[in-house]
Amino acid sequence: SQTIHQWPATLVQPVGSPLSLECTVEGTSNPNLYWYRQAAGRGLQLLFYSVGIGQISSEVPQNLSASRPQDRQFILSSKKLLLSDSGFYLCAWSVGGNGGYTFGSGTRLTVV
Amino acid sequence: RKEVEQDPGPFNVPEGATVAFNCTYSNSASQSFFWYRQDCRKEPKLLMSVYSSGNEDGRFTAQLNRASQYISLLIRDSKLSDSATYLCVVMGQAGTALIFGKGTTLSVSS
Numbered sequence: 001s002q003t004i005h006q007w008p009a010t011l012v013q014p015v016g017s018p019l020s021l022e023c024t025v026e027g028t029s030n031p032n033l034y035w036y037r038q039a040a041g042r043g044l045q046l047l048f049y050s051v052g053i054g055q056i057s058s059e060v061p062q063n064l065s066a067s068r069p070q071d072r073q074f075i076l077s078s079k080k081l082l083l084s085d086s087g088f089y090l091c092a093w094s095v096g097g098n099g100g101y102t103f104g105s106g107t108r109l110t111v112v
Numbered sequence: 113r114k115e116v117e118q119d120p121g122p123f124n125v126p127e128g129a130t131v132a133f134n135c136t137y138s139n140s141a142s143q144s145f146f147w148y149r150q151d152c153r154k155e156p157k158l159l160m161s162v163y164s165s166g167n168e169d170g171r172f173t174a175q176l177n178r179a180s181q182y183i184s185l186l187i188r189d190s191k192l193s194d195s196a197t198y199l200c201v202v203m204g205q206a207g208t209a210l211i212f213g214k215g216t217t218l219s220v221s222s
Contacts, residue, residue: 034209043214044156044199057208090155100146100201101210103155 002027006104023091116213135200144203
């Protein structure tokens with residue numbers, strides 16, 4: 001069966017520090033991968049999506065970036081965190097274009 | 113107009129009640145629709161897809177009205193365990209990613 005892993009579960013980082021969040025998927029090949037962020041009191045915001053290795057589409061201009069070095073690995077990064085980067089970061093995968101997504105358990109990031 | 117709009121609630125209902133949530137979406141070309149459930153501080157989980165003919169899964173019934181660009185979720189015989197936030201979800205304009213509403217909060221009390 002397919003599983004998705006995200007880590008860490010929680011993270012507290014100072015302003016200006018770098019960030020790297022990793023997401024891996026098991027049990028499927030060539031998944032579509034997504035990074036969403038849910039800020040306090042707000043809905044899920046799509047940050048990046050990828051339909052294949054090295055293919056990244058950005059939805060919101062910001063100081064975050066994403067990479068997909070392997071088929072089942074999706075990484076979210078920042079060189080310098082801002083206070084506004086705090087939130088609940090969720091990785092998701094899907095196969096095909098019109099199905100629902102399966103989410104990882106998320107990383108709760110607090111920038112202080 | 114926001115892409116997906118929901119009444120945030122909260123909806124406070126007693127056990128056994130029937131409750132309905134509504135949602136509107138802006139992209140008339142959208143082809144895929146879903147309801148997700150999100151428990152406090154947890155990831156969203158797919159509750160059910162929404163089909164044009166309407167569909168039912170146990171106590172849950174979803175309806176789609178394409179002409180009005182409106183989606184609904186009906187929960188019958190509410191249980192305490194139904195307390196959560198329910199997210200209305202629509203495939204985005206580019207057809208590449210799902211767009212989530214901000215959610216409707218349901219609290220079921222005994």
